[in-house]
Amino acid sequence: MLNLALTGFFAAMILLGFKRPFLWVLCYLYVDIVAPQIISWGFLTRLPISLIAFAAAFLGWLVFDDKRDSRFTWRQGLIGLLLLYCAMTTFTADYPEEALTKWSWVWKALVFAMFLPLTLRTRLRIEAVALAMVLSASALIIDGGLKTAMGGGGYGTLIIFVENNTGLYEGSIISCVAIALIPVAVWLARHGTIFPPDWRVWLFTGALIFACSLIPIGTQARTGLVCLAILCGLYLRTAKNRVLISAAMALAVVVVVPFLPQSYLQRMNTIEDHKSDQSASTRIGVWKWTLGYVKDHPMGGGFQVYLSSKVAYDTVSSQTTGSNVTITRTPVVETGRAFHSSYFEMLGEQGIPGFALWMLLQLSGVVQMELIRRRWKNRTAPDEAWAAPLAVALQLAQVVYMFGSLFVGIAFQPFILMLVGLQCGLWSYLKRIDRPAERVRRGRPAMRVAGPAAG
Numbered sequence: 001m002l003n004l005a006l007t008g009f010f011a012a013m014i015l016l017g018f019k020r021p022f023l024w025v026l027c028y029l030y031v032d033i034v035a036p037q038i039i040s041w042g043f044l045t046r047l048p049i050s051l052i053a054f055a056a057a058f059l060g061w062l063v064f065d066d067k068r069d070s071r072f073t074w075r076q077g078l079i080g081l082l083l084l085y086c087a088m089t090t091f092t093a094d095y096p097e098e099a100l101t102k103w104s105w106v107w108k109a110l111v112f113a114m115f116l117p118l119t120l121r122t123r124l125r126i127e128a129v130a131l132a133m134v135l136s137a138s139a140l141i142i143d144g145g146l147k148t149a150m151g152g153g154g155y156g157t158l159i160i161f162v163e164n165n166t167g168l169y170e171g172s173i174i175s176c177v178a179i180a181l182i183p184v185a186v187w188l189a190r191h192g193t194i195f196p197p198d199w200r201v202w203l204f205t206g207a208l209i210f211a212c213s214l215i216p217i218g219t220q221a222r223t224g225l226v227c228l229a230i231l232c233g234l235y236l237r238t239a240k241n242r243v244l245i246s247a248a249m250a251l252a253v254v255v256v257v258p259f260l261p262q263s264y265l266q267r268m269n270t271i272e273d274h275k276s277d278q279s280a281s282t283r284i285g286v287w288k289w290t291l292g293y294v295k296d297h298p299m300g301g302g303f304q305v306y307l308s309s310k311v312a313y314d315t316v317s318s319q320t321t322g323s324n325v326t327i328t329r330t331p332v333v334e335t336g337r338a339f340h341s342s343y344f345e346m347l348g349e350q351g352i353p354g355f356a357l358w359m360l361l362q363l364s365g366v367v368q369m370e371l372i373r374r375r376w377k378n379r380t381a382p383d384e385a386w387a388a389p390l391a392v393a394l395q396l397a398q399v400v401y402m403f404g405s406l407f408v409g410i411a412f413q414p415f416i417l418m419l420v421g422l423q424c425g426l427w428s429y430l431k432r433i434d435r436p437a438e439r440v441r442r443g444r445p446a447m448r449v450a451g452p453a454a455g
Helices: 004-018 022-034 047-066 074-091 096-119 123-147 171-191 199-219 222-238 242-259 264-267 278-296 342-376 386-403 416-442
Strands: 310-319 324-335
Touching: 004 022, 004 047, 022 047, 022 123, 022 416, 074 096, 074 324, 074 342, 074 416, 096 264, 123 171, 123 199, 123 416, 171 199, 171 310, 171 386, 171 416, 199 222, 199 324, 222 310, 222 386, 278 310, 278 342, 342 386, 342 416
Parallel strands: none
Antiparallel strands: 310 324
16 A cells, blocks of 8 residues: 555656646655655565656756746856766776765766756745655654654664665754754745645644654754754844743753653763764764875775775773772774765865865855845845745755764765755846846836746
């Protein structure tokens, strides 16, 4: 029954796309985020549905879509340069076969991020993409949140739908994405037109935010706790009642902490005392190895170069007995450990040039969203008031990701690249529709403007 339901939904999206080709773009978002081929038990697992949806989205735009309002932005050009550079390092990689395995999905994520803005020529499409991303990710988040609320979870043991450790099904990744998703969900509840704001929308949004907050607890991923703290701090930056909100946050912490599992609290304590935690010590050792590797290989070693890593360190633990403190050092040597950081992932695999391109892509997104916020924040017309809040939501999501990616290797995570593509589409759309408005304000005749809610 599960296989039939998932297959039927995918088939319905493909068929409906013949009437509205843009639905194929949304279909690809759903397939790439939820990965129904992983959940299914039947013949859906043997179909290349990701490739089918990808091809349908691209061909649908190429053959059927109106391209007069499509614009190619310079950030899309950055994605293209990063794609070419990654292709070069893949064919010169230290581990060619392993590198090709990662390249098989990285190129698709980069190409789609570069392609997505070309399809976002109306407000409705921008909102539809944001909604599809939130609802698709919420399928995983709600499942994980329910299991956490019922007492399940644990580090590496929270099973979302199926036992899998790839993509958004990995604990640290879903923790980072769940927290980054909150600002976008709030924007949809406030400014959405597909599901206009009412009590049902706010009820679902509130429940989803609660589920997002439970994911770091269920996965016991320290990344999620850091992301949640960063998001709370960022909200205070633009909040009107900062003192009241700060007090509410502090009260929430006081109320919630006694109900948290002891295993979760013990794991969070290792953020402060990382020397006693082998996982944290391994990361620091790999990061040091990466800096040494890049010094000798400034162009990077290609995907999966971490396989050649070798780190040696001591874990330190202390035990207090009366007035005596016994310190124990345990030597550990590990090989082939992953980077556990997007920044060191980019440095090791793509070298200094690839790291520079990736950082420029990320930081330019923060800057662009800030420019939109400042330009549109005082506009109150119904067809303009939504723009600045969406820019803020996408900016918050990206900043949360940038902090979260300090501790998990998600430099090419497709969901984050979709957010980058959404940023590019928003920037291009607002820049295009704002030019006629400028001509009107200066007393010049306005050009044709695509309606904000056109399909």
